Amino acid sequence: MTLLNKFADRVLPRWSRKPPLAKGCLAAAALVASADDTVSLARRATIDGILDELHDQEGVRLDDLVRGFQNALDRLRSDSGAARAAALASLARLADDPASVDVLLRVARAVALADGGPSAEVRHLVMQIAGALGQSPGELASPVVSDDLPASGPGRVIVVANEKGGTGKSTTAIHLAMGLVSRGSKVACLDLDGRQGTLSRFFDIRGKAAARADTPLVVPRYRGFQDAGDVAEAELEPRARGRFTAALSELADHDVVVVDAPGHASRLAAVAYEAADVLVTPLNDSFVDVDALAQIDLQQRQVQAPSPFCRQVWEERARRERSGAPAIDWIVARNRTGQLDSRNAREMTRLLALLSRRLGFRLQPGFSERVVFRGLFYRGLTLFDLTEADLPHGGLASFEHARQEVAALLDAVATAAGRSTTGQTE
Ligand SMILES: Nc1ncnc2c1ncn2[C@@H]1O[C@H](COP(=O)(O)OP(=O)(O)OP(=O)(O)O)[C@@H](O)[C@H]1O
Ligand SMILES: [Mg+2]
Structure with a gap:
């Protein structure tokens, strides 16, 4: 099962009851993406895939999601220290639900590892996200299973x-x-x-x-x-x-x-x-x-x-x-x-x-x-x-x-x- 399948299985049924989780996903993606100066194409593709999965849900507009992600990214870039702390604090509010934590970490990992070798900054931020969510950095360091990020296409x-x-x-x-x-x-x-x-x-x-x-x-x-x-x-x-x-x-x-x-x-x-x-x-x-x-x-x-x-x-x-x-x-x-x-x-x-x-x-x-x-x-x-x-x-x-x-x-x-x-x- 690919990452986005898992994402769809776990997040989407919860969307109607828990819009903060989707916002949390955007925040996690934006946090990781903002760690480097540029968002690579591969990382962008992973984020787009996540936005698309969220958007397939009834009543969720893609423009709102894209705008939400872009705003989060702009805020983090322009005022990184305080904005980053605020984003981490908002993620921490979801930390009491193990399933949400799992999804947020998966989003963070997927974005971080989309182009193979995450930079030290990206790694550090993913650690911070894990910390805010009450997870041990040790678990985060474990590699993502390879079928999460398929490199090839269909026949x-x-x-x-x-x-x-x-x-x-x-x-x-x-x-x-x-x-x-x-x-x-x-x-x-x-x-x-x-x-x-x-x-x-x-x-x-x-x-x-x-x-x-x-x-x-x-x-x-x-x-x-x-x-x-x-x-x-x-x-x-x-x-x-x-x-x-x-x-x-x-x-x-x-x-x-x-x-x-x-x-x-x-x-x-x-x-x-x-x-x-x-x-x-x-x-x-x-x-x-x-x-x-x-x-x-x-x-x-x-x-x-x-x-x-x-x-x-x-x-x-x-x-x-x-x-x-x-x-x-x-x-x-x-x-x-x-x-x-x-x-x-x-x-x-x-x-x-x-x-x-x-x-x-x-x-x-x-x-x-x-x-x-x-x-x-x-x-x-x-x-x-x-x-x-x-x-x-x-x-x-x-x-x-x-x-x-x-x-x-x-x-x-x-x-x-x-x-x-x-x-x-x-
Ligand atoms: N071989 C056929 N025999 C009978 N009716 C057909 C045939 N091919 C298409 N139609 C009918 O023609 C109409 C247009 O077909 P279709 O929706 O497949 O075209 P389309 O190119 O996908 O259109 P659009 O550009 O709007 O997406 C439909 O009513 C369809 O049922
Ligand atoms: Mg058609």
């Missing part, structure tokens, strides 16, 4: 993204995730579209259905992210990076993490593109959606300009390649096909083939327009949970085709590995 990261809204991202992410589960993978999901939260909502419903079901329903581990809130511009990028990296580290023991991105540009999504082994972009079978990938001169059949989304994918792909990681395999999957008349369908196929070469993606047939892709949402189910007996009269053929469509996309995703495709405009 594979599949990001489903398109900065155009309503193209079928969440539908695709849910079906990929449940398809991978049906093939025996250990899957987790991240929902970057906190405002809408379609994927989280689906798994919330599935969780409730699983509690009622006679036959077991697998519910992958999942979590949502909210917007970064009131954070200074310069902080957005490192904060997004820290939050996403911490989440991936938490899921290091999973075979696959499926990420559902929002239908608009976001820093968090850009960080996710870079982390993607496979980037799946669903595209409605409509010329409007094609235009969101690139502007095209239809007469000349030429790409005039890639879209901002396409440029962002190229940028993250280049960044990833510079870091020595295998290239992102970009798959564009058509969605809701079968609605165009045959002439327009042919034109669409030609256009997408041209774009595939110019922009550097693989084209997949994707999903047809089918009730089974949307009709099971409120039951928390996908077609992988159905048997023939559940189908309406005459529905078997469509169901089988739908399964084959998902299987084809799963196969395409499975074959993606270290391909090097570079996009270019004409």
